[in-house]
Amino acid sequence: MVKICCIGAGYVGGPTMAVIALKCPSVQVAVVDIAQKRIEAWNSDKLPIYEPGLDDVVKQCRGKNLFFSTEVEKHVAEADIVFVSVNTPTKTTGLGAGKAADLTYWESAARMIADVSKSSKIVVEKSTVPVKTAEAIEKILTHNSKGIKFQILSNPEFLAEGTAIQDLFNPDRVLIGGRETPEGQDAIKALKDVYAQWVPEDRILTTNLWSAELSKLAANAFLAQRISSVNAMSALCEATGANVIEVSYAVGKDTRIGPKFLNASVGFGGSCFQKDILNLVYICECNGLPEVAEYWKQVIKINDYQKNRFVNRVVASMFNTVAKKKIAILGFAFKKDTGDTRETPAIDVCKGLLGDKAELSIYDPQVTEDQIHKDLALSKFDWDHPLHLQPMSASSSTEKQVTVVGDAYEAAKGAHGLCIMTEWDEFKTLDYKKIFDNMQKPAFIFDGRNVVNADELREIGFIVFSIGKPLDAWLKDMPAVA
Numbered sequence: 001m002v003k004i005c006c007i008g009a010g011y012v013g014g015p016t017m018a019v020i021a022l023k024c025p026s027v028q029v030a031v032v033d034i035a036q037k038r039i040e041a042w043n044s045d046k047l048p049i050y051e052p053g054l055d056d057v058v059k060q061c062r063g064k065n066l067f068f069s070t071e072v073e074k075h076v077a078e079a080d081i082v083f084v085s086v087n088t089p090t091k092t093t094g095l096g097a098g099k100a101a102d103l104t105y106w107e108s109a110a111r112m113i114a115d116v117s118k119s120s121k122i123v124v125e126k127s128t129v130p131v132k133t134a135e136a137i138e139k140i141l142t143h144n145s146k147g148i149k150f151q152i153l154s155n156p157e158f159l160a161e162g163t164a165i166q167d168l169f170n171p172d173r174v175l176i177g178g179r180e181t182p183e184g185q186d187a188i189k190a191l192k193d194v195y196a197q198w199v200p201e202d203r204i205l206t207t208n209l210w211s212a213e214l215s216k217l218a219a220n221a222f223l224a225q226r227i228s229s230v231n232a233m234s235a236l237c238e239a240t241g242a243n244v245i246e247v248s249y250a251v252g253k254d255t256r257i258g259p260k261f262l263n264a265s266v267g268f269g270g271s272c273f274q275k276d277i278l279n280l281v282y283i284c285e286c287n288g289l290p291e292v293a294e295y296w297k298q299v300i301k302i303n304d305y306q307k308n309r310f311v312n313r314v315v316a317s318m319f320n321t322v323a324k325k326k327i328a329i330l331g332f333a334f335k336k337d338t339g340d341t342r343e344t345p346a347i348d349v350c351k352g353l354l355g356d357k358a359e360l361s362i363y364d365p366q367v368t369e370d371q372i373h374k375d376l377a378l379s380k381f382d383w384d385h386p387l388h389l390q391p392m393s394a395s396s397s398t399e400k401q402v403t404v405v406g407d408a409y410e411a412a413k414g415a416h417g418l419c420i421m422t423e424w425d426e427f428k429t430l431d432y433k434k435i436f437d438n439m440q441k442p443a444f445i446f447d448g449r450n451v452v453n454a455d456e457l458r459e460i461g462f463i464v465f466s467i468g469k470p471l472d473a474w475l476k477d478m479p480a481v482a
């Protein structure tokens, strides 16, 4: 029986391993983590992450061939294949701070593997890492290996949160990079055999190590670049009277461009796009390619611009001040169907409004009150470090300005404005007449996700701002918004 151990029971490690266990009944899978609470949750009825379909998969395999444990060393020692799926956040201090990937967690996992191994193993990079990381990991493993043989593979993950199970069941591709030696090719084959139990062969791509590592960073950069491109267009649409929905539809109809990832928004969020592009920028700079670095940096700059533009639009529309005004924030997660708030644009928008002394009433169906307060107190780049590993953040001086409530109606009651930050389905079907009746007048809606029907809301009486759509007369003569 093949034994797999995955270090890191997070958004990637948990769902990925659960699906491997489901699809490969003859493989034994142990997912290990140093975070005891997280492991306890994986072993309970309330899993530590919200992901449609995940509960069902875990229930089918847990205790049979899927185990969650804090006995990291024991399971690593027993495994034939060790996946490393720990976090690789942006460095907050020292060389490359604010850009380079922080490989502290990766390196300590690699050293531990070297220390506890008594038999040869395949070590799989599942985390997103800078190109050439495998070389460093190889050095750590081989210098400590007491003659034990390690083969390193790069097998980056392409799942998106909210659709993780669907993406894992039916991936566009599985990418496996390895050494071009006979041993490297054998290792590739061993991992390929696992995926081939449910993924068609022509979707399993094999490459050299560096291509696999770089393809992951490139794929995220290309995806984020599409969003920044359409968001840049959204600003021009607002200035000219074009409608970004019509423009992206027309552009996406070109089969060379395609329709996906062209939804204008308040900005992209999530734990990876920004971090991976910053990492790419850093690698380009380190390789003497400043023009290439500058090119990719623009994707982040436009994303920041889009979030700033949104805040400025809110403030400018409401007579250039939101001081002491209640603003309802609907949605806090970085996208629908997840409770994940890492790098969510809602954080930047809320901080912007708080900076203008607004009073915020926040509702999200999946994000806890505690999480929202933590997020608004954390400094940039601290968010992706596991809480148990990061320094205690100072308590938020803005806590008094923020209340977290249990539904959208309560959030909007008595508010001057309402901002939609996440495209949760339930925000499409709210009783907006009821909301209007309970708000201050004039009542504003700022739709950061283009989910509401602006015309219907205008008929009710709202002043509506939708990203990239023709502006209400009220908003047209406002001061510059960038």
Ligand SMILES: NC(=O)C1=CN([C@@H]2O[C@H](COP(=O)(O)OP(=O)(O)OC[C@H]3O[C@@H](n4cnc5c(N)ncnc54)[C@H](O)[C@@H]3O)[C@@H](O)[C@H]2O)C=CC1
Pocket: 007, 008, 009, 010, 011, 012, 013, 032, 033, 034, 035, 038, 072, 085, 086, 087, 088, 105, 106, 108, 109, 126, 127, 128, 129, 157, 158, 159, 160, 161, 271, 272, 384, 386
């Ligand atoms: N979140 C996502 O949708 C995707 C993430 N990725 C990449 O996958 C990697 C992991 O991301 P997430 O799962 O989101 O992170 P996460 O923060 O949810 O999970 C990482 C886990 O690793 C654990 N950990 C850290 N050091 C450890 C050690 N030495 N021993 C045992 N456990 C340790 C942490 O306690 C944490 O629970 C990152 O490199 C990310 O860029 C790739 C594709 C999608």
Ligand SMILES: O=C(O)[C@H]1O[C@H](OP(=O)(O)OP(=O)(O)OC[C@H]2O[C@@H](n3ccc(=O)[nH]c3=O)[C@H](O)[C@@H]2O)[C@H](O)[C@@H](O)[C@@H]1O
Pocket: 128, 157, 158, 159, 160, 161, 162, 220, 223, 227, 260, 261, 262, 263, 264, 265, 266, 267, 268, 269, 270, 271, 272, 273, 334, 335
């Ligand atoms: O490496 C990763 O972590 C993952 O990053 C993204 O997945 P994820 O961040 O979970 O979610 P996305 O669906 O890509 O959305 C990212 C952000 O972009 C925004 N977005 C997405 C699409 C769009 O058209 N417009 C737009 O604003 C979303 O609202 C969200 O805030 C990629 O889609 C995955 O392939 C990748 O594995």
